[in-house]
Amino acid sequence: MIRAAMEIGATQADFEQTEEEQMTRWDVALPGDVFWELANDRALEAAREGRLQDLSMIQFRQALFLFEEGRDHTTMLAESNRTRLREYEVEGVVRVAILSNGCCEHCGSFGETVYPIHRALTEMPIPRQGCTYSPSRSGGTGWCICMWAPNV
Numbered sequence: 001m002i003r004a005a006m007e008i009g010a011t012q013a014d015f016e017q018t019e020e021e022q023m024t025r026w027d028v029a030l031p032g033d034v035f036w037e038l039a040n041d042r043a044l045e046a047a048r049e050g051r052l053q054d055l056s057m058i059q060f061r062q063a064l065f066l067f068e069e070g071r072d073h074t075t076m077l078a079e080s081n082r083t084r085l086r087e088y089e090v091e092g093v094v095r096v097a098i099l100s101n102g103c104c105e106h107c108g109s110f111g112e113t114v115y116p117i118h119r120a121l122t123e124m125p126i127p128r129q130g131c132t133y134s135p136s137r138s139g140g141t142g143w144c145i146c147m148w149a150p151n152v
């Protein structure tokens with residue numbers, strides 16, 4: 001869980017400090033809860049400072065955490081995709097395309113999909129329902145790795 005925390009830019013010291021604070025507050029500090037608090041703090045900070053790329057990455061890592069815990073990850077993964085779209089919008093990108101390379105047959109069956117960015121933000125077609133991709137041999141399926149890219 002410390003590794004997950006480091007992937008969102010926290011240090012081991014950050015992790016231990018939050019762990020201590022949770023111990024004081026609740027008499028218990030589960031590693032997953034420590035990660036989640038660190039991630040939420042960093043997501044808020046990134047949102048406040050308009051660092052959309054960082055925010056999208058943190059949300060992505062939070063979605064992966066939920067997926068690995070066997071909990072519903074689709075809302076968080078959708079948020080990560082939405083933040084990515086907002087980032088492109090700020091950069092002046094007009095059209096975006098869904099890249100399905102390496103995802104599952106289901107997602108590949110949609111073919112080339114180009115959207116005006118405002119329609120992508122309204123319709124939010126990814127992560128795809130019915131995706132069968134699994135990131136690991138042992139893990140569950142439905143971790144949709146389709147992603148947006150600027151279409152130029």
Ligand SMILES: [Zn+2]
Nearest residue numbers: 103104107131
């Ligand atoms: Zn898929």
